[in-house]
Amino acid sequence: MNIDIQAETLIPKRQTFSHVARRIGENKAATRYEEATYDIQATHNFHYRPLYAPEREIFDKSRTAIVMNDWHVFKDPRQFYYASYNINRAAMQQDFDSKFAFVEKSGLLNTMAPAWAEKVAAYLIPMRHYEWGANMNCQMVADAGYGAQITSAASFCGMDRVGLSQTLSRIGLLMDATSGVLNRGRVAWLEAPEWQGLRHAMEDSFVLTDWFETFVAQFLCMDGILHPLVFQAFETQGQNHGGMGITMLSEFPQSWYADNARWVDAVITAGAAESPENAALLSKWFANWTGRAVDAVQALAAHTLGDAGAAAVAAVDAALKNRARKLGLEVSP
Numbered sequence: 001m002n003i004d005i006q007a008e009t010l011i012p013k014r015q016t017f018s019h020v021a022r023r024i025g026e027n028k029a030a031t032r033y034e035e036a037t038y039d040i041q042a043t044h045n046f047h048y049r050p051l052y053a054p055e056r057e058i059f060d061k062s063r064t065a066i067v068m069n070d071w072h073v074f075k076d077p078r079q080f081y082y083a084s085y086n087i088n089r090a091a092m093q094q095d096f097d098s099k100f101a102f103v104e105k106s107g108l109l110n111t112m113a114p115a116w117a118e119k120v121a122a123y124l125i126p127m128r129h130y131e132w133g134a135n136m137n138c139q140m141v142a143d144a145g146y147g148a149q150i151t152s153a154a155s156f157c158g159m160d161r162v163g164l165s166q167t168l169s170r171i172g173l174l175m176d177a178t179s180g181v182l183n184r185g186r187v188a189w190l191e192a193p194e195w196q197g198l199r200h201a202m203e204d205s206f207v208l209t210d211w212f213e214t215f216v217a218q219f220l221c222m223d224g225i226l227h228p229l230v231f232q233a234f235e236t237q238g239q240n241h242g243g244m245g246i247t248m249l250s251e252f253p254q255s256w257y258a259d260n261a262r263w264v265d266a267v268i269t270a271g272a273a274e275s276p277e278n279a280a281l282l283s284k285w286f287a288n289w290t291g292r293a294v295d296a297v298q299a300l301a302a303h304t305l306g307d308a309g310a311a312a313v314a315a316v317d318a319a320l321k322n323r324a325r326k327l328g329l330e331v332s333p
Helices: 018-024 032-037 082-106 114-123 127-144 148-175 180-191 193-206 211-241 244-249 251-274 276-326
Strands: none
Touching: 018 032, 032 082, 032 148, 082 148, 082 244, 082 251, 114 148, 114 180, 114 211, 114 276, 127 148, 127 180, 127 193, 127 211, 148 180, 148 211, 148 244, 148 251, 180 193, 193 211, 193 276, 211 244, 211 251, 211 276, 244 251, 251 276
């Protein structure tokens, strides 16, 4: 008996879901990111209005003063959906774990000058409380935002901030296994004069009602000032005091910040390009919250860098303003 096996080509009737095809074209294959984000925002047939804001729907475009013709323009240039996000972050975590193991095994933290080790404990460890606050703002954007592109990315960012907080906790435990450094960091966040300006700004951001202003305040302004100052300017100075171990461990937050900034820049650019009114409002929020952030870190920079602190803050401020101009915002000198 002869068996004749022939290959058959199966041509799918559709390349993707119809709601995605309406955006990208009928005969074009969609990416996983497009299928995971395009037009999955609930828009109709809500059962009830939220008790905490009965004047609005559960998902409501009016929760921000920013007006968009299409809320799906806030695409993440990294194209993160659940799988790609986890794969990317797992690789970053593996790299950090490798550096952490090397620093621990080689005892690099023991090479720091005692006076600088105290400064590291004073400026780095309280940052874990800042990162936890940033997570709260991320989840506010994810909750109140409109459009899956921006809300899903904000939710992922919130998990990043929890991870950064845990990373800083691990560094603190490596410095002092008894948790003494962590306890002192908590007290510093709550009581030290050099941290109270930033803590005040963070707590004020918690009560903002416009989720897009929260986005600008947290991701562009406060992060744009504090992350370069702490993880670059302070660490560069620390290398003169035997702080190479901390510099190696700080590479993880630096890499994360550069990666997250790609998404933040894309969102701000799209929002500002939509209309002059959007650009003006975003510029106003940027000026307000950048001013708050700069004022808030002056004492921290002076406490850490002494007389060089003011120049470090000025350099970070200038870099952030130049970045904002490239995004389409009106920024005063």
